Amino acid sequence: MNRDTRTLFGLVAVVLTMGALAWAAVPFYNWFCRVTGFAGTTQVSTQAPDEVLEEVVRVRFDANVDGDLGWTFRPMQTKMDVRIGENAMAFYEAVNNTDETITGTASYNVAPDVAGYYFSKIQCFCFTEQTLEPGERVEMPVNFYVDPEMVDDADASWVRDITLSYTFHRTEPKQAALDAEPASNVN
The missing domain is CATH 1.20.5 (Single alpha-helices involved in coiled-coils or other helix-helix interfaces)
Incomplete structure (x- = not known):
């Protein structure tokens, strides 16, 4: 060669x-x-821990929408005091302000970033697409807890104020995307 x-x-x-x-x-x-938990990425869990501490974390709720979505999206509470390890539930509201059916998907994170490893969601509207009919209004829950191990982490033990932030983006519904794919020609 x-x-x-x-x-x-x-x-x-x-x-x-x-x-x-x-x-x-x-x-x-x-x-x-x-x-x-890098960049404030939250964790997913199936249940809250058995240990609930007396220490409290204030969770603030933030909501944003992509400009082309046509929805109003807001937290139904702006903040909540939660004991570390406690199973908590908060609600967000979404309203489709257009005359068309729109599907959206929520991206999310927490701040400060170091809290992402200890902030766990059990149930969340952000796990699936949300499709709203024209004028439809929905309340969407997020079930979460802050892991008690956070108090033993030297980098995160100081955190007592966490902001949970969502941004909804317009997406094509998965079924519509599948229906739009051209069928392969098998001979």
Whole structure:
């Protein structure tokens, strides 16, 4: 194999490696954020812990909408004092202000970022798409707790004020997206 052929194979290998890394970057980043709580990414749990501390955390609620959504979205309470480890429930309200059916998906995080690893959701409207008919108004719950292990973490033990923030984005309904895919021609 001559030098030019080796160089060509080397360049092709570099391009393929870079393409594979780019393809894997988004799922890897999402996994990393879920595992570590990086960037305020919250955790998902099936139930609250058995231990409830006397220490209290104030949870503030924030709501935003993408400009092209056409919804009003707001927390039904602006803040809530919750004992660390306590199972709590808050509600958000969404109203479709348009004359069309719209599907949205909520992205979320908490601040300060270090609290993300200890803020766990048991049930949340953000886990699924939300489809609202024209003029429809819905109340959507989020069931959560703050993990008692937070008080033993030197980096997070000082946190007693957490902001839970959601932003709704317009999305195509999953079924509509599936229906829109062209059928493959099998012969």
